[in-house]
Amino acid sequence: MSIELRHLRCFLAIAEESSLTRAAARLHLTQPAVSRTLAALEQHLGARLVDRSTHHLALTADGHAFRDRASAALAAFEAAVDPARLHHRPLRLGHAWSAFGRYTTPLLRRWQREHPETPLELLRVDDRTAGLARGEVDAALLRGTVEAPGLVTTELTTEPxxxxxxxxxxxxxxxxxxxxxxxxxxxxxxxxxxxxxxxxxxxxxxxxxxxxxxxxxxxxxxxxxxxxxxxxxxxxxxxxxxxxxxxxxLPDAPPLPVLLAWRDAFPHPATEALATMAREIAGAEPPAP
Missing domain, CATH: 3.40.190.10 (Periplasmic binding protein-like II)
Structure with a gap:
């Protein structure tokens, strides 16, 4: 069999809802249809993605790893087939805490003034990449060293x-x-x-x-x-x-770098404009070419 987008959407709905019943309702399908779609995906991958042995459905280790790839694949597909809509959809900016520090409000206000056609949505996600690796956001404000495949980062400033x-x-x-x-x-x-x-x-x-x-x-x-x-x-x-x-x-502790990160594959079209604006607001020099 061949894997289709419906298999990915079905799996992601299950992962987000943590329930076959709720996933079925969200997708307007029957629960048996959702179960069959999941089973077909697992058979194709040769891996168990969902643990159904407990009272509360949970992803397996393979399921967690596949969720990140499935999210990225869907985002790439949407960018490829509907680039016009992508240019005007909101730019989702994740952060795990403190956003852009004292520069947060200036960034949001200037973006709204200069890019009214692309809303900037600030989302807190308790995750080391602030939801970026899972495809929940388009870009993220991160602190410290970030080692995750497929991400591009630029340093904006440092904080004591x-x-x-x-x-x-x-x-x-x-x-x-x-x-x-x-x-x-x-x-x-x-x-x-x-x-x-x-x-x-x-x-x-x-x-x-x-x-x-x-x-x-x-x-x-x-x-x-x-x-x-x-x-x-x-x-x-x-x-x-x-x-x-x-x-x-804590003066003897090394300063903490503040980074803007995004996925290198199919970034949101407004990402570069966001990076440029954030660097300007923080007073940082553009990165070397």
Whole structure:
């Protein structure tokens, strides 16, 4: 058999709905038809994409990997067959936290003024690539080194790092801190979309205790509750104030690069204009040719 777009759309609906019944309703198909389409796709690929052995449907490891390729394939198809519509569809800009920092509002306002025909949609996605690798957005504002196949990145600016501390803790009384000051504390790490890892510390002074969370909100809550301390970019302090969290400079930590990333295959036509505008707003020099 040959794989058609309906197989990809069916699988992506299942992945997004986590239910054969809801996927069938979304696609206006019967549940048996959805099951047959999924089975045919799995047979063609020679891999099980969906685990149906539990009460809650879940993707297998192969299913997660295939979801990214299926999303990219559909996006490429739509670009190929309807380029006129693509020029005017919204440009979806993902971010995992803090967007473009203090430049966020200037970017959104200038884009609306200069490109009213292409709405710029800012979307928060708790993912290391802010939804870019999964095809959920067209471009993404990312921080730190990003290693994902098929992505193009350009550095827009850098941000200093800060320590995030319980507001009533002893370290909050200090005007600034060093990484060694934090090493004796439990360090809260956002392992889904964050950039801080124990490797940020010198090998001889790495934290002995860590606590992992899945998003910025849980990160802030854990610190405010006194469960640990954190390290983030200065824009986090500006855009995510919390009554239970105090931010202090961390001058010995290396600055964090802020990147704009997009897929190298079939990018949104307005991507280059977005990159140029973002560089201009941040005051960054264009990359060398």
């Amino acid at each position: 790092r800060v320590a995030a501390l319980p507001a009533d803790g002893p370290l909050a009384a200090l005007p600034s801190l060093t990484l060694r000051d934090l090493a004796a504390e439990t360090v809260v790490l956002n392992t889904v979309s964050g950039t801080t890892t124990p490797a940020l510390w010198p090998p001889t002074a790495r934290p002995t205790s860590t606590l992992t969370v899945a998003n910025t909100d849980d990160w802030l809550t854990a610190i405010a509750a006194g469960r640990g301390v954190g390290v983030s970019s200065a824009s986090t302090a500006a855009l995510h104030p919390h009554p239970g969290v105090t931010y202090r400079p």
